[in-house]
Amino acid sequence: MSVDIYKINPEFRDIMPQEIIDLEDNATWAGESVEKRGINDLTDKKEILEEHSLCAGCPEAAALRYILAALPLPEETIIVNSTGCTSLMFPHIALHTVHSMFGNQNAVASGIKRTLDWRFPDKTKDVVVLAGDGATIDIGLDYTLQSFFRQEKITTICFDNEVYANTGGQESGSTPKGQVFKMAPKGKVFDKVPMWELAVTSGCQYSVKLTASAPKKVAKVLREAVLIARELGPTYIHLYTPCILEIGLAANEGLWEMKEQDKDRFADFKYVSPEAEAYLKECKKEGLL
């Protein structure tokens, strides 16, 4: 895949809808220059995700926009996702995405990455996994950790909303202790699974826990994670995107909730392996960061 796939044949420009012409003319493709893309583009460039079918005010939608705006090479990126709220957005993204069975996402991504490396040895191809906490930490934990053990060169992002949201509100491994949900009336009896720490002990070169409250921070972390995954091995981002419906907040209160959690359960956690640290310094010198 290359950005040519979005260039409309001149014979058909007159029948193509304006939104697709805009995508070709104004989308934030990286093209030749990696430095051109970023969060600031979201204000005046054609977005890769314009419309979505999530609830009004859902922080996941904002977080996904930050991620898409920050991908170093969107036209050479394949996103693998899993069943959950996030999978409702993927059909609307103007990138190649693969929907895997629930929990399988890291296994599927491993295969895709290996095949791409074999098929296009001279090209940079990024594979990014994006799934919810149920798929990453509960049902897919085996696949997630195994991909870390195998040092697969993929980036894994967990959109942690701390609940199985679109099935009515069941507790997940990522739900904090004591939390009550509609379908978990007694409250959770054990602690939140520290996935960001498991990622480190399982061999990730880079593991970060944060909320989506600060767009530029999310973008920076994503960029670092993708660049490290290209060269060194697996990277992991644990991103808090609360389900405002399940925790009883209004559409405009998601940001407030994330800012609160910046100081609590999602206080900064960042692990960078010594090799990754050295590599990031090189990337900075080359202007990739």
Added chain:
Amino acid sequence: MANLGPAHYSPYPVAFYDDLLTPPEGKALLLTEIVDEEVAMREIARVMLTSENATIFPGPQVLYAWNDEAKKKATLIKEMAEVLNAKMIPMYDYRPKYPKIDAEVEINPNHPNLTIWHNNIKACIFVGVHCHYANVALKMIRSETDCYTAAICGLSGHEDAMATIRDQHASEMARFIEIAKEVKKELGK
């Protein structure tokens, strides 16, 4: 079993219903018969020239200039539309459209019947649509509408179209255009 569509075309893939498969190399499938490619080309041209609101649905493989073949095919499809007096409505991507499609200017494989109904299309050609999406869309059109569907396919054809020709690349498309010109002349259109 589901009911037949308004034109009594089977809602099931013909492979299932009539025990038919895609045509062998060098041949074409016309309704339930395997015929010579030229016979099918003539019939497609005739139906397109004599049906109300005949439309070509170009898919992503020809809409975007992603290789030289796609660029050549784009020029030929434009010419094909002029010869067949056909409209063109693009199937520019396969993503389900949110909240709904504009049936006047686009067709989507997830609900192609909306575009056919809205524009009262009685004959259409699918070209440059990836196989699996063409199969889904053709099946729905067959089941839900009375539109005559033709598939000009670069690979092995589509049994769910009423007429399908296979292995169609730039040179074969040029040949189809020449045949369509002859048919047009014969019909005095």
